[in-house]
Amino acid sequence: MTRVVFSEEAEADALEAFRFYQERREGLGERFRDHVGLALGRIQTSPELSPVVYRDLRRKLVERFPYAILYRVYPGLVYVVAVMHAKQDPAIWKRRASGGEPG
Secondary structure, eight states, X not given: OOEEEEOHHHHHHHHHHHHHHHHHSTTHHHHHHHHXXXXXXXXXXXXXXXXXXXXXXXXXXXXXXXXXXXXXXXXXEEEEEEEEXXXXXXXXXXXXXXXXXXX
C-alpha cells in the first residue's frame, strides 16, 4: 500500500479544520476526520485516479465537507501538500506546490 506523508502545513490545515468543526458542534470534528480518512484511503488505493489540478498536484475532494486534499504522487509515496477549504485562495496551495518535498 502507498504510504501517505503530510507536510507540516497540511497537518496544520487538517487540525485547524477539525477544531473548527468540533467547536461548531460536538462530534462534527470527528466526522470531518473520518471523511478525510476515507478520502486518504481512496488516495492510497489509487493515487493517480484524482485529477491533476496544477503542475503535478492532484486533488481529492472530501465527501460531505467543502475541503480538498492536494497531493503529489511519488513511487510508493503520496505527499499531502494541503487540506484546503474550497473557498480558500488557490494561491496558497500553489505556493506550497513550489516548495517542500517529502523528507
